[in-house]
Amino acid sequence: MKRILDLTLGIVTSIGGFLEAGSIITAVQAGAVFGYKLLWTIALGTLGLMLLVEQSGRLAAVTGRTVGDALRERFGINFFIIPLVTGLLVSFLVLASEIGGVSLALQMATGISFQWWAMPVAFAGWFLLWKGNFGVVEKGSSLLGLVTIVFIVAALKLHPDWGRVGAGLLPTSPDHDGPRYWYLAVSIIGASISPYLYMFYSSGAVEDGWGTDDLSTNKATAVIGMSFGGVLSAAVLIIAALVFLPRGIQVDRYEQAGLLLPPVLGHTGFVLFLASLGIACFGATTEITLAMAYLLAQGLGWDWSENAKPKQNARFSLMYTVTILLAGVVMAAGIDPLKLTNFSMMLTAASLPVTVIPMFVLMNDEALVGEHRNRWFSNAALGVLSIVTIVVLFSAVPLQILGGS
Amino acid sequence: MTARECRVELLIGRRVVDASGEVVGRLEEIVADYVDDEYVVREFHVGAFAALERLGTGIFGRSLLRLIGGGRIYTGYIVPWRHMDLSDPEHPRVTVAKSELRRIGETPGPRSSARPAAQRRSRRSA
Amino acid sequence: MHDLLDKVVLDEGRRNVGRVDGVVLELRPGAAPVVSAFEIGGRVWARRLHGRIARWAVAFGRRWPALGNGVTRFAMRDVRTIGITVSVKRDGRPTPALAWENWLREHVISRIPGA
Numbered sequence: 307m308k309r310i311l312d313l314t315l316g317i318v319t320s321i322g323g324f325l326e327a328g329s330i331i332t333a334v335q336a337g338a339v340f341g342y343k344l345l346w347t348i349a350l351g352t353l354g355l356m357l358l359v360e361q362s363g364r365l366a367a368v369t370g371r372t373v374g375d376a377l378r379e380r381f382g383i384n385f386f387i388i389p390l391v392t393g394l395l396v397s398f399l400v401l402a403s404e405i406g407g408v409s410l411a412l413q414m415a416t417g418i419s420f421q422w423w424a425m426p427v428a429f430a431g432w433f434l435l436w437k438g439n440f441g442v443v444e445k446g447s448s449l450l451g452l453v454t455i456v457f458i459v460a461a462l463k464l465h466p467d468w469g470r471v472g473a474g475l476l477p478t479s480p481d482h483d484g485p486r487y488w489y490l491a492v493s494i495i496g497a498s499i500s501p502y503l504y505m506f507y508s509s510g511a512v513e514d515g516w517g518t519d520d521l522s523t524n525k526a527t528a529v530i531g532m533s534f535g536g537v538l539s540a541a542v543l544i545i546a547a548l549v550f551l552p553r554g555i556q557v558d559r560y561e562q563a564g565l566l567l568p569p570v571l572g573h574t575g576f577v578l579f580l581a582s583l584g585i586a587c588f589g590a591t592t593e594i595t596l597a598m599a600y601l602l603a604q605g606l607g608w609d610w611s612e613n614a615k616p617k618q619n620a621r622f623s624l625m626y627t628v629t630i631l632l633a634g635v636v637m638a639a640g641i642d643p644l645k646l647t648n649f650s651m652m653l654t655a656a657s658l659p660v661t662v663i664p665m666f667v668l669m670n671d672e673a674l675v676g677e678h679r680n681r682w683f684s685n686a687a688l689g690v691l692s693i694v695t696i697v698v699l700f701s702a703v704p705l706q707i708l709g710g711s
Numbered sequence: 712m713t714a715r716e717c718r719v720e721l722l723i724g725r726r727v728v729d730a731s732g733e734v735v736g737r738l739e740e741i742v743a744d745y746v747d748d749e750y751v752v753r754e755f756h757v758g759a760f761a762a763l764e765r766l767g768t769g770i771f772g773r774s775l776l777r778l779i780g781g782g783r784i785y786t787g788y789i790v791p792w793r794h795m796d797l798s799d800p801e802h803p804r805v806t807v808a809k810s811e812l813r814r815i816g817e818t819p820g821p822r823s824s825a826r827p828a829a830q831r832r833s834r835r836s837a
Numbered sequence: 838m839h840d841l842l843d844k845v846v847l848d849e850g851r852r853n854v855g856r857v858d859g860v861v862l863e864l865r866p867g868a869a870p871v872v873s874a875f876e877i878g879g880r881v882w883a884r885r886l887h888g889r890i891a892r893w894a895v896a897f898g899r900r901w902p903a904l905g906n907g908v909t910r911f912a913m914r915d916v917r918t919i920g921i922t923v924s925v926k927r928d929g930r931p932t933p934a935l936a937w938e939n940w941l942r943e944h945v946i947s948r949i950p951g952a
Binding site for chain 3: 722740750753797
Binding site for chain 3: 369370371375378379382383384387436437606607608609610615616617619620621623624
């Protein structure tokens, strides 16, 4: 019975915690310009994330090590410094864009500029991390994040041509604006497979004390939870395809994204959109901050635990405090949140090889995971994913130049 | 008895040459046994593919090769402690010819090099 | 050696002291070398980084010596077990490895309500 409860909770938190600024914005932009044609990238990204989440959970359950621990212990400090630095840099930019997302939602709700909201949002996030424990942080924002189901509701209400939706799940090349198409494709992959997500997941598994008997729950949570999440992103894209594309609205400001739901659900739709954006991004804010602090603390061997009081992990607490407030400052300074979101998604995508490829090694290391190492299927999938990430890495710079707005 | 110190983490990865100056490989692992309350070094493992090993201790090297070749492709040499000259830690030398060294692949053990002696993880073989 | 390097170190109170950043080999003439101690410290792992990064890290450590702090050495006879983590028989709190943790706890973190 407890297992079913755990599983349900796991799935629910995965759904509620899936969307964030990057996935929402890239899905909206993709739908607005290319209709259903980029749905396959959401599917691809979601599958990739599913793979990585399941494996990072399995790693934590079997070895008691998080991804951060394992990267340092298996590869040594010499290699670890690479995912550490890239992970922190990229995550910081994503974090700032998430704070931007919340701030923009508040701006659209109140009329007060997002720059004024940035620091209060950062403080609110900090407060939740400071006073809360891991369970509260993870489950709280994820349960509230279920408001994002409104996107599925709206998508269904629009009665899309499911045949054409299905066609969008097959990779096709664009019939116009090639660079922008591939730019968005890569960004969506970056938005779906954010490394902080699966690194955070393994830390959570260790915080919650997972063992080998949690492996099936882990697999089910990863598969079902992430699938639902992917469906959410797809729903956003579908709505944008049906609402923005016919009107020729290209989304290069958050305010335009706010026009997504009103045509379908009226004023309630607008309110729910703001709630979804704000809550989803806020959840991501706390998670990314924690993920960054986890990575640094675990890699250097500090005490780390969101369950413990800040006093017990002084360096860890200081790290996340400084990080979230600094990210708030970046937004308060007035960086364009949408541009930052797009850019950080691209950067995330480009940095994927650095964390994905080591997972390949970790999950096949018999000395590490023993009999729980990857079966041929996981390896094949992970191998394909690794190749995709390398291709993405090499295409990132040209695409940013050619396809970025 | 004068004793000198040398840093293990800086030794690992260094190119090792034999008595005639021929390159043996790169120092991959140091195997020690817990004897009389001390961790006494028994042997050094010098790997033919240790260059790849250096890319962060095996990220592409051993693991991937093992995945592909099942442990057969990877080879290396075992250098007993008495045949390793560490008077210059930056240039470790083997005091015999390379041909006299036992290859790691010869000793039974599925995961070759570092693990056979290090299999028992508690308290031994650091 | 890979069983030791980079592993988390726990003291007798099961506190995280840090990670094994370096290992010391004692070379004895005419006898087998002995793993005599391991060390924890930023200075120690910075040297393991490649070339220019290492030099930069060392220079950085020199400019802000307080950050690099000291090197904490644990003799191998202080080691209780080596497994997933390395546990030592000493108290880690007075060591340089936890100096920053202690200082921050006293002077910064505790000052903020709710810690």
